[in-house]
Amino acid sequence: MADRDHGFDGKVVQITGAASGFGAMAAADFARAGAKLLLSDVNEAGLQALSRQLEAQGAEVIAQAFSVTDDETMGAHIGAAVARWGTLDIALNNAGIGNGVVKLQDIPLEDYDRVMEINAKGVFIGMRHQIPVMTRAKTGAILNTASAAGLVGSGHLSAYAASKHAVVGMTKAAADEVARDNIRVNAICPSFAATPMVETMGDMVGAAHGISREDAYKRISARVPMRRVADPAEVVQAMLFIVSDANSFMTGQAISVDGGLTAV
């Protein structure tokens, strides 16, 4: 890809949910730009395959399979990067799950709890370990993956929307707390992008209406002014810019990359 290096050479970058979708694509881009990578995911096989591929390309990688909901392991995981590389410059709290397209009253309580636990508390757990390291260094950039559903009402996604609104809220609060230590905290709010998460959703919508995945994408993009789902690279490009040193005065923001969805 053209000029994506953004001065990441030698930077220590943590990515959660790194085995797939935005996380895997961002990891490859950071590696290409010379960053050292601290990667995690619950998908151990996917994570190991990615880290072998990045190491073969010359990147330094620490990869560990665990859930973002595991506070103790998150602390040790970040500690391992600090022990090996001395610091943590950038963190992408990106792991997340969807919970289908379901009316609020039909969402089982355990599904609500699971979505909140992974999507919201997982980000909180990441930040509670990242911030002390960055505060010591008096520099850092954190990017939390929220969603368009973290900004506007999204019918049939109420548990997911609750979790992503929580991510936006804690992003703003954290940004206020750490700005004086030269740490920036932002959230990115994509609409649908064709990662494996959305491919699954496209297939479910397609099956429900007897249409192809491509036609399902058109259907779920009907309210998006650009009338299409994003290529994941379009979101990852923005992610990299948001955490780059070039973007030094943006903090506490929820940045939409959504084909205009939340503008209308």
Ligand SMILES: NC(=O)c1ccc[n+]([C@@H]2O[C@H](COP(=O)([O-])OP(=O)(O)OC[C@H]3O[C@@H](n4cnc5c(N)ncnc54)[C@H](O)[C@@H]3O)[C@@H](O)[C@H]2O)c1
């Ligand atoms: N794709 C989209 O259209 C879209 C839109 C808005 C927001 N998002 C958000 O983007 C983020 C990345 O999603 P994606 O689209 O790349 O999906 P994806 O399913 O391709 O990737 C998500 C990754 O997170 C991992 N994961 C799930 N639960 C985990 C846990 N408890 N601990 C650690 N890792 C876990 C999965 O194994 C997977 O590798 C998510 O937070 C998602 O909610 C995606």
